[in-house]
Amino acid sequence: MRRIGLWLLLCVMPPGVGATDVKVNVMTPAGAPIEYAVATLAPLGKELKAKPGKAIIDQVKKEFVPYVSVVPAGTLATFPNQDNIRHSVYSFSPAKKFELKLYAGTKADPVLFDKPGVVVLGCNIHDWMIAYVYVTEAPYFGSSEDEGEIALKGVPPGDYELHVWHPDSTGAELIRQVRIDGSAQTLPVQISLKPQRPKGEQHPYSPK
Structure with missing residues (x-):
């Protein structure tokens, strides 16, 4: 009877019970x-996808802000x-090819990021203006600030595939299987970076 009662309890437990916050600490080898x-x-073996939303990528002082965005597939982004000068926004990336011709203010149409992948943004007028949009179908995602920490909220226990990506990584996207046990967890990750590139008008690169 006790086993039957436990089985019934597990069956009626609402989704998210036992969920925990997971931190991913991304560091260099040093x-x-x-x-x-x-x-x-x-989650491995489950069809659980992030819900589409809306995103804003500003153009401020001839820079894209934020430099790196992570959004669910199906997200509409405005630019x-x-x-006080005009900009264009474009991408040649396979995950999303588009062009917003020269404009000022907020009149540009929103862009639908409908396929997973990395989208590199550029401006036809200012070649140093580069930003990245990481489009994902994973239900838990985030990006790090200067402390290198990414907080993933409300992750239920189970087996997962962890992806870690950085625009200046020396290698391919890191992919690792991890188990979330229901307790607060910190997942340490090390990646190596290329030499840091200058930003702003000294940036020598263009996504063309």
Whole structure:
């Protein structure tokens, strides 16, 4: 009877019971925290996807802000221009090819990021303006600030596939299977970065 009662209890427990917060700490091999890293968690063997939302990627002082965004597939993003000059926004990335021709203000149409992958953004007028949009179907995702920490909220216990990506990583996207046991967990990750590139008008690169 006790086994039957336990089975019934497990069957009626609402989704999310036992969920916990998971932290991903992204560091260099020397132990320095890494900014602009993206981490996602997707449950193994389950069709659980993030819900589409809306995103804003500003253009401020001839820079895209934020530099790295992570959004669910199906997200509509707007690109307001806060500068007193015109900008264009474009991408040649396979996950999303588009072009917003020269404009000022916030009149540009929103862009639908409907396929998973990395989208590199650029401006036809200002070649140093580069940003990245990481589009994911994983239900848990985030990006790191200067302390290198990514907080993934409300993750139920189970087996997951962890992805960690950075625009300046020397290698391919890190993929690892992890088990979330229902307690607060910290997942340490090390990645190596290319030499840091200058930003702003000294940036020598373009996504063309």
